[in-house]
Amino acid sequence: MTDRCLACSLTPEAEPVEHRRAQAGGGLRHTAKVFRAEALKQHRRVFGSRLVVFSMLVWPLMQLAATYYTVRPLAATPGIAGRWPLAADPERLLAFLATGALGFTFFFSLVQSAWHFSFERVTGTLELLFLSPAGRLAIVVGNGFGALVQNVWLFACFMVALFTALDVVHVAHPAMYAVVFLALLVPAVAWGAFLNSLLIFSRDSAFLYTLLDDPMWFAAGVRLPLFALPVWIRVFGSVLPLTGSLAVVRGALLDGRTIGELAPTLLGLGALTVLLTLGAVAALRLGEANAQRTGRLRLF
Amino acid sequence: MIETQDLRKEFRDGRTTKVAVDGLTLAIPPGRVTGLLGLNGAGKTTTIKILATLLRPTSGTVRVDELDPLRDPKAVRHRINLIAGGERMVYARMTGRENLWYFGQLYDVPRAVLGPRIDELLALVGLTGAAGTVVERYSRGMAQRLSIARGLINDPAYLLLDEPTLGLDAPIARDLRRVVARLAAEGKGVLLTSHYLAEVEELCGHVYVIGDGRHLTEGSPAELTARTGGHRTVRVTVPGASPEVEAAVTAFAARAGTVAGLDRAGDGALVVSVSHPGEIAGPLTMAIVGAGGTLAGLEVTEPSLEDAILALNDAAWLVTA
Numbered sequence: 072m073t074d075r076c077l078a079c080s081l082t083p084e085a086e087p088v089e090h091r092r093a094q095a096g097g098g099l100r101h102t103a104k105v106f107r108a109e110a111l112k113q114h115r116r117v118f119g120s121r122l123v124v125f126s127m128l129v130w131p132l133m134q135l136a137a138t139y140y141t142v143r144p145l146a147a148t149p150g151i152a153g154r155w156p157l158a159a160d161p162e163r164l165l166a167f168l169a170t171g172a173l174g175f176t177f178f179f180s181l182v183q184s185a186w187h188f189s190f191e192r193v194t195g196t197l198e199l200l201f202l203s204p205a206g207r208l209a210i211v212v213g214n215g216f217g218a219l220v221q222n223v224w225l226f227a228c229f230m231v232a233l234f235t236a237l238d239v240v241h242v243a244h245p246a247m248y249a250v251v252f253l254a255l256l257v258p259a260v261a262w263g264a265f266l267n268s269l270l271i272f273s274r275d276s277a278f279l280y281t282l283l284d285d286p287m288w289f290a291a292g293v294r295l296p297l298f299a300l301p302v303w304i305r306v307f308g309s310v311l312p313l314t315g316s317l318a319v320v321r322g323a324l325l326d327g328r329t330i331g332e333l334a335p336t337l338l339g340l341g342a343l344t345v346l347l348t349l350g351a352v353a354a355l356r357l358g359e360a361n362a363q364r365t366g367r368l369r370l371f
Numbered sequence: 372m373i374e375t376q377d378l379r380k381e382f383r384d385g386r387t388t389k390v391a392v393d394g395l396t397l398a399i400p401p402g403r404v405t406g407l408l409g410l411n412g413a414g415k416t417t418t419i420k421i422l423a424t425l426l427r428p429t430s431g432t433v434r435v436d437e438l439d440p441l442r443d444p445k446a447v448r449h450r451i452n453l454i455a456g457g458e459r460m461v462y463a464r465m466t467g468r469e470n471l472w473y474f475g476q477l478y479d480v481p482r483a484v485l486g487p488r489i490d491e492l493l494a495l496v497g498l499t500g501a502a503g504t505v506v507e508r509y510s511r512g513m514a515q516r517l518s519i520a521r522g523l524i525n526d527p528a529y530l531l532l533d534e535p536t537l538g539l540d541a542p543i544a545r546d547l548r549r550v551v552a553r554l555a556a557e558g559k560g561v562l563l564t565s566h567y568l569a570e571v572e573e574l575c576g577h578v579y580v581i582g583d584g585r586h587l588t589e590g591s592p593a594e595l596t597a598r599t600g601g602h603r604t605v606r607v608t609v610p611g612a613s614p615e616v617e618a619a620v621t622a623f624a625a626r627a628g629t630v631a632g633l634d635r636a637g638d639g640a641l642v643v644s645v646s647h648p649g650e651i652a653g654p655l656t657m658a659i660v661g662a663g664g665t666l667a668g669l670e671v672t673e674p675s676l677e678d679a680i681l682a683l684n685d686a687a688w689l690v691t692a
Contacts, residue, residue: 101479108476115465195460199521202423203477204448363427366382366420 098206105209110217117187118221127225135172138294139165155296163325166239170320171293173230176223177255178291178313181263182283184218189270197271201362207355208264208348211271215263219256240324247323250330250337254319258312258340261347268354292317312347315340373399373422373451373529373560378431380417380584391417393584394431399529404551404561406575406592408568414584415564419531422562423453435529449478451529454522456515456537463507467498467517470506471524478525492520495550497543512540519547529560536567548574596673604646605655608668612641612659619662620645620655627651640667 117123145151145158152159157167188211191197200210234240242248269279288294290308297305297314308314318336322328330337361367380392392414399405399422407415420426422433424440424447433440440447461470468489475485493499496516506514515538522530532551536544544567551574555561565571571578572592580587580595588595609616617633620643624631632644641664645655652671659666 104476104479108473112462112465112469112473115469116462194463196462198425199460199474200477202425202448202453203474203525204445204479205477360427363425366417366426 101204102206102209105205106213106216109210109213110220113184113188113214113217114221117184117218127222128229131172131176131226132229135168138168138172142168142294155299157296157325162237162239166234166237166325167296167321168294169230169233170324171288171317173223173227174255174313174317174320175288175291175293176226177219177259177316178262178311179284179287180218180222181215181259181266182279182287184215184222184263185266185270185279187218188214188267191271201359207359208352211267211351211355212260212264214267216260219259219263234324241327242323243327243329247330250333251320251323254316254323254337254340258316258344258347261344261351262312264351265347265354268351268358271358287311287313290314310343312340312343315343372401372434372436373397373562374434375418375422376432378418378421378433379429380414380421380426381429391584392421392428395579395581395584395586397579399560399562401528401560402555402558403576404555404563404574406571406578407562407564407581408571408578409581409587412583413581415581416533417584418581419453419533419562419564422529423451423531424448425453449525450527451531452522452525452527453531453533454519454535456534460518461506461514461521464505466503466505467493467509467513467520468502470517471520474521474524480525488524488526492523495523496520497546511538512543515539516543519550527559529562530554532561532563532565534565535563536565536570544570603648603651604644604672605652606668606670606672607643607656607659607666608636608640609643609659609664610638610640610667612664613662616641616659616662616664619658619664623655623658627654 142158142164143161145155146161146164148158157163191200201207266279266283286307290300290304291311291313292300292308293313297308300308315336319333319340322333322336375395375397378392378395378397379390382389382391395414395418397405397407397418407418409415417426421428422435422440424444427441435447435450438447438450462473465473471489471492472485475489480488489502490499493502496519498513498516498520501509501513506517509517519535530551535551536547539547548570551561551563555574561574563571563575575592577589578592578595579589620631620633624645627645627647627649629645629647632642634642634644636642643655643659645651652669656666656669
């Protein structure tokens with residue numbers, strides 16, 4: 072270590088620039104900086120090896136293949152075309168399952184990233200986040216967004232190629248592609264922020280990881296249509312944003328529905344997104360207040 | 372100036388309540404290194420975390436340049452930073468430069484300032500050559516030095532140092548002490564806790580001593596040492612000392628209200644040790660010479676801050692008991 076002076080801004084006469092900026096506001100710009108930094112940090116922390124491509128593409132594809140070849144024999148069931156027409160057409164069945172896999176990858180990648188985020192408590196860096204003036208919501212949203220983009224981009228590209236090859240996508244209007252994209256992205260980011268908010272404060276919320284794996288793909292209709300599920304499972308599925316996202320994605324891409332026809336689903340999805348965001352804000356406030364009271368932010 | 376008034380922090384665990392900080396009133400002015408001393412569990416880290424806004428006091432007030440951290444935490448967080456000993460508080464899979472860039476974003480350091488500041492801080496902690504290396508390849512000391520640079524990334528007006536040199540190699544710790552002294556000289560307010568009392572003695576202009584969360588005493592290191600009745604220890608080596616010399620030393624110590632230690636060195640020389648708060652080196656040597664002894668060595672050890680802290684803690688413990 073050399074004994075050098077810091078920048079001239081360390082002189083007592085000079086009020087540090089960031090102090091003045093903090094007093095002058097600039098909250099939105101700061102939020103954007105935190106969001107970007109957190110997304111990049113998430114990328115650098117998680118993607119340390121090229122083997123990560125397995126979780127980005129190979130693993131979801133294997134799951135899709137396993138599901139397809141499990142469900143495929145249904146096509147031979149007598150009368151299946153009357154009860155679930157889609158199952159009688161192998162290509163449309165594959166498209167149905169592929170949309171489910173894509174949606175599940177979106178949402179489950181955020182469950183994984185939230186679980187990773189909870190390790191900030193173990194590594195001692197969580198305190199540093201709360202020591203800083205950065206907006207807490209910007210941190211958890213940025214973290215979720217970063218995880219989402221890096222986890223799904225490769226599989227999403229593959230899905231686009233698959234849909235193009237199958238020629239099963241028929242949208243009512245090209246703008247529906249944007250609707251589909253947003254219906255996946257926005258609720259997923261809110262979902263990630265909510266999970267991050269829960270997992271960074273609670274040592275005992277790891278059960279969510281288990282709860283939101285198999286039960287989520289089952290209850291959200293990832294691999295089976297919702298009408299095939301018992302009512303109580305559908306009720307559970309209705310509180311999962313993935314359920315609404317899949318309804319929009321499948322409705323727009325596979326059934327050619329218009330935005331008007333999907334409006335009720337979109338409104339429900341929007342409401343759920345708002346609720347998740349508010350839940351994240353509340354969890355962050357309550358969690359930080361509790362940590363300030365109990366000093367348990369650093370325990371793990 | 373950071374000021375606290377009657378600061379109290381309780382932790383509840385079921386039906387039991389532990390008082391970690393009990394009525395502390397402190398002042399950490401700009402331009403000075405202020406020490407906070409006490410044995411393990413005295414409440415030092417809890418106090419620092421309250422000042423850093425990581426903990427909320429149960430009662431009492433904190434003001435940072437007149438700002439109330441409870442009402443205006445963001446503005447306070449822009450003005451302070453915390454450096455704790457240990458190498459955990461950085462991201463292992465990011466490079467040193469990426470770590471500093473990331474924390475610079477959290478503190479909203481302007482882009483034009485951040486780049487040069489990162490270079491400056493990396494140079495300051497001797498990590499310029501390792502700036503592009505991921506932290507998991509750093510040694511423990513390197514990671515800790517990066518943590519120190521991280522604590523300076525927002526150019527804080529007040530720096531809270533909780534055992535900052537813990538585990539650092541001696542030359543690095545020495546350089547860090549120089550940096551801390553420089554920062555204080557340039558106008559920053561620094562609060563330092565350390566188990567290395569020589570470090571506190573060297574750096575701090577004012578020291579608070581706490582025990583069981585309570586304020587025990589305060590003052591400059593020299594004042595604390597004097598106030599607690601620290602004893603100087605005089606060691607005199609007397610070759611070929613006769614029984615008369617031993618008797619004279621024993622009698623002298625008795626008159627001074629203390630006891631003389633009499634040991635024989637390997638070469639048979641008598642080693643006399645006398646501890647006393649006053650200036651007794653002169654009279655002791657006069658007594659030895661007067662009894663026919665000759666002096667081969669004289670060593671006077673001044674009372675240390677460590678002695679003072681131990682004495683204060685013992686006194687506090689006796690009061691509590």
